[in-house]
Each structure stands twice: as structure tokens, then as C-alpha cells.
Amino acid sequence: MNEWKPRIVGFLCNWCSYGAADLAGVSRMQYPPNVRVIRIPCTGRMSPKFILAAFMKGADGVWISGCHPGDCHYMEGNYYARRKFALFKNLIEYMGIEPGRLHFSWISSAESTKFASVVNEVTSAVKALGPREHFIKTMPRVA
Amino acid sequence: MSEYLSKIKEISERLLKEEKVEIIIGFRKGTVPMMNEPCFAKTPEQVKELVWDSNCGINLANYLTDRKEKIGIIAKGCDSRNIVTHIIENKIKREQLFIIGVSCKGMIDKNKITSMFENEINEVSEDEENIIVKGEGFEKTLNKNDVLQENCKICVHRNPVIYDELAADLLVEQKDVDRYEDVRKIEAMAPEDKWNYFDDILSDCIRCYACRNACPLCYCPTCFVDESRPQWVGKSIDPVDTRTFHFLRAYHCAGRCTDCGACERACPMGIKVRTFTKKLGKDCLELYGWEAGLSLDERPPLDTYRPDDPEDFIK
Amino acid sequence: MRFITIDKKSWANGLENLCENYRLFGPVRDNNHHFFKKLAKGELPDFNYLNTRLSPKSIVYPQSETMFEYSLDESKEDHHILKEINKDYSLQALIGIRPCDAASYLLVKCNFDTPEYKDPYWLRAYESTIFAGLACGNPRSTCFCTSAGCGPFHEDGLDLLLVDEGENFIAKILTSRGENFIKSAGWETETDPTAAEKIIKDMKIKAEEKIASFVSTDQLKNKLSIKLYDAPFWDDIAFACINCGTCTYACPTCWCFDIQDEVSSSSGLRMRNWDSCMYPLFTLHGSGYNPRNTKMQRVRQRFMHKLKYYVDKYGDGIQCVGCGRCIRLCPVNIDIRRVCDMMNKYED
Numbered sequence A: 001m002n003e004w005k006p007r008i009v010g011f012l013c014n015w016c017s018y019g020a021a022d023l024a025g026v027s028r029m030q031y032p033p034n035v036r037v038i039r040i041p042c043t044g045r046m047s048p049k050f051i052l053a054a055f056m057k058g059a060d061g062v063w064i065s066g067c068h069p070g071d072c073h074y075m076e077g078n079y080y081a082r083r084k085f086a087l088f089k090n091l092i093e094y095m096g097i098e099p100g101r102l103h104f105s106w107i108s109s110a111e112s113t114k115f116a117s118v119v120n121e122v123t124s125a126v127k128a129l130g131p132r133e134h135f136i137k138t139m140p141r142v143a
Numbered sequence B: 001m002s003e004y005l006s007k008i009k010e011i012s013e014r015l016l017k018e019e020k021v022e023i024i025i026g027f028r029k030g031t032v033p034m035m036n037e038p039c040f041a042k043t044p045e046q047v048k049e050l051v052w053d054s055n056c057g058i059n060l061a062n063y064l065t066d067r068k069e070k071i072g073i074i075a076k077g078c079d080s081r082n083i084v085t086h087i088i089e090n091k092i093k094r095e096q097l098f099i100i101g102v103s104c105k106g107m108i109d110k111n112k113i114t115s116m117f118e119n120e121i122n123e124v125s126e127d128e129e130n131i132i133v134k135g136e137g138f139e140k141t142l143n144k145n146d147v148l149q150e151n152c153k154i155c156v157h158r159n160p161v162i163y164d165e166l167a168a169d170l171l172v173e174q175k176d177v178d179r180y181e182d183v184r185k186i187e188a189m190a191p192e193d194k195w196n197y198f199d200d201i202l203s204d205c206i207r208c209y210a211c212r213n214a215c216p217l218c219y220c221p222t223c224f225v226d227e228s229r230p231q232w233v234g235k236s237i238d239p240v241d242t243r244t245f246h247f248l249r250a251y252h253c254a255g256r257c258t259d260c261g262a263c264e265r266a267c268p269m270g271i272k273v274r275t276f277t278k279k280l281g282k283d284c285l286e287l288y289g290w291e292a293g294l295s296l297d298e299r300p301p302l303d304t305y306r307p308d309d310p311e312d313f314i315k
Numbered sequence C: 001m002r003f004i005t006i007d008k009k010s011w012a013n014g015l016e017n018l019c020e021n022y023r024l025f026g027p028v029r030d031n032n033h034h035f036f037k038k039l040a041k042g043e044l045p046d047f048n049y050l051n052t053r054l055s056p057k058s059i060v061y062p063q064s065e066t067m068f069e070y071s072l073d074e075s076k077e078d079h080h081i082l083k084e085i086n087k088d089y090s091l092q093a094l095i096g097i098r099p100c101d102a103a104s105y106l107l108v109k110c111n112f113d114t115p116e117y118k119d120p121y122w123l124r125a126y127e128s129t130i131f132a133g134l135a136c137g138n139p140r141s142t143c144f145c146t147s148a149g150c151g152p153f154h155e156d157g158l159d160l161l162l163v164d165e166g167e168n169f170i171a172k173i174l175t176s177r178g179e180n181f182i183k184s185a186g187w188e189t190e191t192d193p194t195a196a197e198k199i200i201k202d203m204k205i206k207a208e209e210k211i212a213s214f215v216s217t218d219q220l221k222n223k224l225s226i227k228l229y230d231a232p233f234w235d236d237i238a239f240a241c242i243n244c245g246t247c248t249y250a251c252p253t254c255w256c257f258d259i260q261d262e263v264s265s266s267s268g269l270r271m272r273n274w275d276s277c278m279y280p281l282f283t284l285h286g287s288g289y290n291p292r293n294t295k296m297q298r299v300r301q302r303f304m305h306k307l308k309y310y311v312d313k314y315g316d317g318i319q320c321v322g323c324g325r326c327i328r329l330c331p332v333n334i335d336i337r338r339v340c341d342m343m344n345k346y347e348d
Helices: A019-028 A050-058 A078-092 A112-129 B002-017 B078-090 B109-116 B181-187 B192-204 B210-212 B240-253 B264-265 B274-288 C008-019 C099-110 C120-127 C176-185 C193-210 C225-227 C234-238 C248-252 C295-314 C325-331 C336-344
Strands: A008-013 A035-040 A061-066 A102-106 B023-029 B038-040 B071-075 B097-101 B122-128 B132-137 B140-141 C002-007 C023-030 C034-038 C064-069 C092-097 C129-134 C159-164 C168-173 C257-264 C267-274
Touching: A008 A050, A008 A112, A019 A035, A019 A112, A035 A112, A050 A061, A050 A078, A050 B002, A050 B240, A061 A078, A061 A112, A078 A102, A078 B181, A078 B192, A078 B240, A078 B274, A078 C002, A102 A112, B002 B071, B002 B097, B038 B132, B078 B097, B097 B132, B097 C225, B097 C257, B109 B122, B181 B274, B192 B240, B210 B240, B210 B264, B264 B274, B264 C325, C002 C008, C002 C193, C008 C168, C008 C176, C023 C168, C092 C099, C129 C176, C159 C176, C159 C193, C159 C325, C168 C193, C225 C295, C234 C295, C234 C336, C248 C325, C295 C336, C325 C336
Parallel strands: A008 A035, A008 A061, A061 A102, B023 B071, B071 B097, C023 C092, C092 C129, C129 C159
Antiparallel strands: B023 B038, B122 B132, B132 B140, C002 C168, C023 C034, C064 C267, C159 C168, C257 C267
């Protein structure tokens, strides 16, 4: 039997976490292959719709990673994003998505070790929860 | 209430006569019990139609969006907070407005009152403390405080926060109100129970968008449910799409919602749509010390930040 | 005309028999309101209701209805071919539908069943439906059926009419389908037509007397559309409107829909969903231009359609049965009775 593998969508900021992924790669670091990466220009670009769309299309987990506070390429994009994320995470968990499905991190482009360890952490958290059951939209359930 | 009304009429008539405003936005008596209809008056003659009672739960700030003329508007506590929000979001200018402030003792919950009686209600009247309900073969006096809208029961901003003239003396605000008891109850549930809880309350939704459209905050030229490239949310009554709509509608009101209750009042199916928005209200208060619509000088929480905002959820 | 007396003691039994041949739908209380729902075996409809919250139009015309399915997987032989979806068109019965709601089906029929076009989904569902009406002895204050071409004991659109007589129901059989329905239930106690007719007539008069609200529609036909269209009252009527779809979704006679495709990986589905003239998207052109872009225009369209265009096109009165749902459910109390009267008495 095939072992179930989680599908995780990672939204990575172009200026930091995406670079960290690159560095982790060239440094030959080992980490689980379950994250599908989408490059974004800044965490400030994240719309709540992106996260919901990932979940609706069946992602088992979503992970968003950007620059450390103070390091935003656009000065303050991540500061704004931080507030949006806090409210979003609380609301989606309030609605019944398990904590552990949605992750956030700050990873600079130099932090390849942190990158690998966060991928590990996110993957094992999502793995522990198993396949997601709710909030997946395939065919509409209508008459 | 009647002294409120004569004062409202007096002010409105004066404003129109002196041409300080071109239009007064208020309510006229509804054609069914416990309903009033938002209306406008452009002449002192039309002012006679205005009413004010415990059935003015629709938020009049909704009728200000992008208007160009000078407007007189009757505002209870929550209306005034939404007017503040409208001003800071550039949907109306302060100079355009003459705000007739009305301190509010709460609006009555028509769904609740209707559900208390087997027979149809034909007439509802009120005095200071009581609501008198009449129908075929019954007449009952209810204590108004027992039948207030849920949001009015827990309201701590009954007085208008901005106004140009008051139609009644300011009230003493309610203190020691536990506003988020219901939210805490849901927060304490297991994820599966939360999921089922919301499935249950949303199961009747017919996607009529009354909750969205009754809300003064919802003025986007194109709502996300109408976007087609990409289409974020399907248009059928599939439960996932319905939930997405309610989730995003609420999220879009984050830090802006004044808990005026217009959404819940408008829902034809009696869905407790405030369950979503209240969670965001609670979080904004706890995380950022923010309550919407109290000040013209502060930016709403998602339009600003502090370097030391809480971030214990970020790795 | 045959009349059958149904002892209420044999009611449950009869319904059980009917379950064998019909899918039964009836009013069921859910929280504080009644809705038409499918009745499980042994479940009884709750007749102690004034009017259901929403109209029963969805039984024949679901809010979201699938039409075709298809596959985009090119390795499959029938890829990119629209295929009909199998649906259950076996006999169904609407038990306890009010005469106004039954009459509304006839109004909707003129849209879905024309000499040129026949809507296969609506028509097949409609033709598989028996309308077992329940006479309305207790109209609401918002009911104005008698002046909207209908009434509490109105028979058009029904296969049989049930009249609640306390201990018994009297069933007035109106069509052969109604006859089969009664037979299938096993209700056989025939009653004297003259006596039954008399009882029903007396009750009918009483019920009609209870109707306290009316609209006048006699002048609508004589008005010029363009004059009504340009009438000055629309701004006043539309002011309060928030452009939600409540009135149109609650209305038993609103029939507009919108077709949508949804695709998930390689399988697709085409469906139609109720649409509402209250929404800006209803008239939005592909170019981005919207000919009906303000709420006043949309409100005007709704009332002009129901009370003028329909009147002119079909010549059988207004497109409204007077059920009063839009009046009760409108969040801002826009009242069709008021609008109808304004239109009817408008003199330019």
C-alpha cells in the first residue's frame, strides 16, 4: 500500500524564504519533499483568498514564510501581513480547521538551516494530523 | 421614544428649511410589525413621515456610501461608529454630514419575538420599558430588555460617538458586559465540533447576500463572490462555497465591524452570522486593543501595525 | 367532481401507502419556521402552518441544479462531450402546498414551457409532480392573494384540494392524477358532493373574509410602459433597497437562473443556479458595461417585470400570487403592495 503523503502549499517571499530554499538546496540539506512552493513578492501580497483556495483545492497544510520584522524589502509589508495572518489563523481555526494545518515563519535568505528545520516541523505537524477531510471543494454538492 | 421623535423632526425640519442639508436620512413606519423602512426626506413636508422607535435596527450608514450632497443623518451608537468608519475609509466626508445623534436603548429582535408566539403577530407597540404584542386571540406585554437584539444586549456604545446635535440626552453606558461569552464557548470546542457547529448554522443559507448588503462595510465595486478571473468561490449552494462566502465576508470586516447587528437582522433565514464577525472583533480587541469606529484619528488595525505586535504563532 | 372524506386517523396510514408510489414532500417545522422538505417514511407533514418560510418552488426548480457533466481527460473516449446527468424523475407529491404556491407554478410554467422552447429539467420535474393542496383557513396579514388572481381556496394548478374540517379532511379531486393519488393512498370514503361543496364554499367565504390586504391592478394594463418606467417614484421606492436577493429567492414566481461551469481536475459539471435581478452581475456584459448599473434601475426592473411587462406579455394578470413572502422577509421593508398601488394609480 502506498503511504499517504501530505500535500503542503508553501507561499515563500521572493526576498528571503525563497532564497533560503535555494541556499538549502545548494548546501545539499535534507528535508521532506512535501512542500509545493509558490513564490510571492512579499508576505504583504498574501491574500486570504490564496490560503482558502489552497485548502479548498485539497492542500493538507499551508505554510507562509517571509522576512523577519524590520527586514522587509518593501519596508513594512510583513508588518501588515503579520496582523492579517494573526486574525486569519484565529478565524480559520475557530471555524474548525485544526491548528497545525496553517503555519507561518520568518526565514531570512541566509537561514537555510532554519528553512530545512521549519519544513521538517511543518511536514511532521501536517503528517500527524493526517489527510484533511473538511473544506475541500471538488464537485459541487448540489441537486 | 416620542420625545426623541419630536426632537428629530424639529432638527430635521430646521436643517432642511435653513438649507444646511439637502436630504435627511432616517426611517419611516413599516408596513409590517417590527419593521421600519429606511427613507429620505427632502422637504419639511416629508419630515412628518419620519419615525424613531425600537425597530430601527438597519444601519443607516449603509445609505451614505459615495453620496455627494449635504446630508443630515439620524445616528444611534452603532450608526455613528460606522459613519466614523466611512469617513476614515473615504466613503463620505465629515463636512458633508450633519449627524443627528440618538442615544439608543437597543433595538428589538423581531425573530425572537415572532418565535415566542404560535399565532401571527398583527401589531407591536412600545412604551419606555415594554413591548406590547398583539395578535389574533392574544395580547402580551414583554419587557423590552428581554427581547433586544443580541448585539444590543451586549452593546457598550449606545451613545453616538460623533454628532452635531443630540436628539436626546446621553445615556449611561452599560458596564461589566461579557460581550464574548458565545465566542469563547466555540473557541473551547474541538475542531470537529467547531466544524459541525458552523455546518449546522450555515445549512439554511440561501446565498441571498442580505447579510453582506445590509452591512455598511460592504461597498466593494466588485465583491469577491462576483469575481470570475479567478473565481474564488462557486456560486451554487455547495456547503464549502457557502462557508467560504461567510468566512471571507467576515474577514473582510475585520477591525471594521461595529457589531451593529444589521447582517443578522437582515438574514431571511435567521442565521447567526455575527458568530463569525464577533470572533474578529474579539481578536482585534485582545491583540490590538482596537474597537472599530470610535475615533477619526486612528487607522483601523489592518491599515497599520506596531513593530511589537504579537507574533507567537510565527516560527 | 368527486369528494373523499379522509378520517385523520387514517391519515398516517394513507401517507405510508403513498410512499410506495410517490416521493412525498411536505411542510416540516425546522426551528421556528416551516419549510417544504422530503418526508421520510413515517414522517408526517405539519399542517399547522401559515405559510412556509420559502416557497416550494425549489422542489421542481432547485436553487442549484446540475445539467451536464463532462470529462476533460483526453485519454477517455468521451472527453469533452456533455453528458446528461441521470436524475430521479419518478412521481413525487407536494402535500399541503398552499393554493397560492400551487398557482405560482402555473405562472412559472409560461416561462419554462412555451411553444418554441421547453425547459427539459423544469418540465420533467413538474410533470412528475402531484400537487395536493391544502386550503388556507388562516391567511396572514401580508396575504393579498384574492386581489392577485388567486385565493385561499383557489384550485388552479392543483390536482386535489384538501380542506381541514377538524376530524376529517375533505379531499376535492380535481384531476385524474389527483384521483390516482387518492386511490394509491387507499382513501375511499366518498362523500356527498353537494354537502361537501357547501361546506367548502362556506369555509372559503370565511377564509376570504379574513384577507385584509389588497392590491389594485386594474389600471396596469392601460399604462404605457415608458411612462411607468420614467415615473418619479422609483427613487423613493428604491432608496431603502440593499440589493440583496431575498425577495427574488423567496418569491414563488421568480424564475431567473444563471448557468455556471465548475471544473475540478479533469471532470466538469454544468449547472444552473437561481439568479436575481437585484444583483449587478445579472446584467453585466462581457465588455464590462452594465446597462442596469444602479440599484434604482434594478428595483424598477423587478417591479416592472412582475407588474407591467408580464401583464402585457401574457395577459393573465400580474406575475404575483400574493403570498406576501417578499414583504415579510425584505430586510428593509420594501412592500410590493405599496409599489403596485403606486404604479396602478400613477397618472403622468
